[in-house]
Amino acid sequence: MKNFLDTLDKTKIKYIAKGVLVGGLAGVVVSLFRLAIEKIGEVLPLIYSQLKSHPLWLIPWCLFMIFLAFVVGLLIKSDPNIKGSGIPQVEGQLKDEVSVSWWSVLWKKFVGGILSVGTGLFLGREGPSIQLGASCAQGIAVKLKATKSEEKILLSSGAAAGLAAAFNAPIAGLLFVVEEVHHNFSPLVWLTSFAAALTSNFVSLTFFGLQPVLHLGDIPSLPLRHYWLLILLGILLGVLGRFYQIILLALDNWYALLPLPSYFRGVLPFVLIIPIGLFFPHILGGGNQIILALGQHSPTLIALFLLLFLRFTFSMVSYGSGLPGGIFLPILTLGAIIGSLFANFATTTFGLEPVFIKDFIVIAMAGYFAAIGKAPLTAIILVTEMVGSLVHLMPLGLTALVAYIVVDILGGDPIYEALLERLVKSKKTHLIGQRTIVEIPVLAGSKLDGTLVRDFEWPDHMLLALLHRGDREIIPHGDTVMKIGDTLEILTDTTHASSIVRTINEQL
Known part of the structure; x- marks a missing residue:
């Protein structure tokens, strides 16, 4: 023992x-x-x-x-x-x-x-x-x-x-x-x-309880003959995802035109939600009930277009005001609507069987989130766990990959990194001047791979304290060779941490 x-x-x-x-x-x-x-x-x-x-x-x-x-x-x-x-x-x-x-x-x-x-x-x-x-x-x-x-x-x-x-x-x-x-x-x-x-x-x-958050019942496996549609869907989601990013990042400038203090901008969505609640009370909130409803029956194309326009527009109004609330679920809801639109169009134009509409709802949720957040693995597993079905990993992966590539070509950055960059620029950061450790991974294609510690141009105000290689911890010296899979622990001050990471990444 x-x-x-x-x-x-x-x-x-x-x-x-x-x-x-x-x-x-x-x-x-x-x-x-x-x-x-x-x-x-x-x-x-x-x-x-x-x-x-x-x-x-x-x-x-x-x-x-x-x-x-x-x-x-x-x-x-x-x-x-x-x-x-x-x-x-x-x-x-x-x-x-x-x-x-x-x-x-x-x-x-x-x-x-x-x-x-x-x-x-x-x-x-x-x-x-x-x-x-x-x-x-x-x-x-x-x-x-x-x-x-x-x-x-x-x-x-x-x-x-x-x-x-x-x-x-x-x-x-x-x-x-x-x-x-x-x-x-x-x-x-x-x-x-x-x-x-x-x-x-x-x-x-x-x-x-144990039931998945977005349980849509039995979802059939998408036949391979329809996989070419996933590439079209991925391209569409990538373009719409980039559009979402552009609008979301512009909201702060648009709201600044209002004669309201920034902390009181929430009055606009709080008032505008009233007419929506009066006429469409069942589409309020993040949208999980909409996703579940789409899995049960498909509205007409016109109804889906109107729902997409309303959800997109008021999601922007809600989030742009700065109120405490996220965009994960609204993004998934928009993705589900886009997927339903695409699938309904494909049934009339490309001969897609209506039984597979539910598949495209699930797949588009992951693809749209992968495009906007540029986190495809998270998108794939998140939707899989929320729906409770493992039969769609291949179509989810293909669509997410295509959507990611399209957004990358269009110059889109991960939305949360872009929001953080704007946040840091808009406020002074109150740092407390304590010691901290930042981690730098040695990735495939990195200039660190195969390089001696002494041969790399390290920034000032830092100390390479430790090197993790699997379960081993190595105290580095000038002759230590850095390899793929290593994680470098750098000791520095909180004041310099972000600039050190940025400087090192610029050299890789």
Whole structure:
């Protein structure tokens, strides 16, 4: 027994235990957040039905919605880090470009997100859930007096746990951290994040049951003879995804034209949602109910075009205002509508059997998200876990790849990185001047591969402290040869961390 304990990697065991702790807390917080939004969403159609029957009640309802916008505005004014989805802020924390107060963000994002997403605005719960999970992790790191490096690992695990609880998608939560946030594969990060995501998902399943979030029933396998349609769909999704990016990044400039303080821009979507609720109460919110409805029956092409226009336009109005809410679920909803449109057109033009319309709804969700977020693996696994079907990995992969290539050709960047860049430019970052460790992976084709440590031109204000090669830790010296798969640990100050990473990447 003693020999067995001696062989255990105690560091990894400790981080897995901390991941379980983060996942448990994040799972409870995000599940309560999700539960509140869903319960309010169930009542909204009834409220708007009564308002339509009693028009005089619209006056106090309008005043109430303006009051809610004012409350959320005050929360944003007191802490601007709760604006939007929260994912750029989490990525900024991990890059030492953004500093936040975890308790302030935790409760203000929780309240502001419920008021914004729960009242029917076209916003998603997943971005706020990721930031809530990260805030829980940051709070635990503070209580444990963790080092800066350890805090970042816990932040990553909190983000994974948040996404896992929001969508019952633990593998997608892990992939999101690896592919979208870190862009590399660190053993401690993935172990801690995976433990947190699994624990958080277990808590969420306890609240909401085992059925997948977007369960569409039995979905037939798409025959190989229809795969050429996936290439056309991928091209369409890539073009529309790039258009989405352009419009989303321009929203801040458009909203700046309004004679309103930035923290009170939410009054516009809070008021404009009222006529939508009166006439179309069942399309309010992030859109998961629309995806489920499309899986049951296909509206006419005209109805789908109108739904696509309304969802796209008001999603932009909602998110551009800076209200606490995400774009994950609205993007998936738009993708599902595009997929349904494409499939219905293909049935009349290319002889696609109507039974496969549901396939294109699922496939287009992944392709559209892959185009906009430029995170195809996350998109594929996220949709697979949400739908609960494994028979579409090949068509999902093909469509996501084509959409990704098209956006890349059109000059699109990952949307969350673009939002982070805009966030950092728009505010002064309050750095605390502590030591930190940044990780640089040695990838295929990198100038680091096969290079001696002394032969690389390293930036100032840093020390190459450690080199990870598999499970081995190597203390580097001038004659150490860096190889593919290595992860370099660089010791620096938080003030210089982001510029060092940028300088090294520019040389690769």
